[in-house]
Amino acid sequence: MTSVRPYEQNDREDVIRLCLEDTGTASAGEDTRKYTALTRCEYYIDCEPRNCFVAVDDAAGVIGCILCSENTDQYERAFTEKYVPQAAAISAKRYVDAKLSLLPITMYRQFYPAHFVLFLQSSWYGVGVERLLLDALRDTLRSKKILNAMTVCDAGNEEALKAYEENGLKPMLQTKYGKAMALEIKEI
Numbered sequence: 001m002t003s004v005r006p007y008e009q010n011d012r013e014d015v016i017r018l019c020l021e022d023t024g025t026a027s028a029g030e031d032t033r034k035y036t037a038l039t040r041c042e043y044y045i046d047c048e049p050r051n052c053f054v055a056v057d058d059a060a061g062v063i064g065c066i067l068c069s070e071n072t073d074q075y076e077r078a079f080t081e082k083y084v085p086q087a088a089a090i091s092a093k094r095y096v097d098a099k100l101s102l103l104p105i106t107m108y109r110q111f112y113p114a115h116f117v118l119f120l121q122s123s124w125y126g127v128g129v130e131r132l133l134l135d136a137l138r139d140t141l142r143s144k145k146i147l148n149a150m151t152v153c154d155a156g157n158e159e160a161l162k163a164y165e166e167n168g169l170k171p172m173l174q175t176k177y178g179k180a181m182a183l184e185i186k187e188i
Contacts, residue, residue: 004132007052014062018119035094053136055129064120066133072109104152112150125159138185149183
């Protein structure tokens with residue numbers, strides 16, 4: 001049986017593993033793995049764990065997660081102060097990449113104040129785990145009166161794009177790097 005629960009500190013290694021697997025960097029070099037974890041998941045689990053959830057299968061353990069920042073302005077400040085310098089310590093290219101990673105998220109902040117990332121083991125796409133994670137996030141954001149969120153899906157991640165569309169996310173912008181998708185949350 002699969003269920004979703006709030007993120008706990010002891011989930012950290014599983015969340016980082018999911019991030020690396022889902023981004024295709026699990027077998028990359030150490031600097032790439034470090035950069036990916038740093039820029040794709042560490043802010044959320046370090047600074048906003050209350051907005052993070054994990055999907056757990058009784059047999060397989062942690063199989064997915066959704067990580068969210070409820071305030072993109074706050075995210076941008078903290079990311080720039082703490083995480084961008086760590087990316088710069090890896091290389092000048094990683095510094096530039098980290099700065100550029102803010103652009104698709106911050107350009108929509110006026111209309112989509114929250115943003116999220118979802119990571120899922122590939123064998124679990126299409127069986128409803130995405131919906132469970134998105135529902136947990138919807139409920140949390142709704143309780144905070146946040147009715148719009150967005151994500152950016154990497155170009156080529158067809159499983160995730162299909163899952164987002166099947167779960168009601170609307171495409172906003174497509175670039176060669178990825179697709180921005182909107183999650184609109186209805187009030188109850």
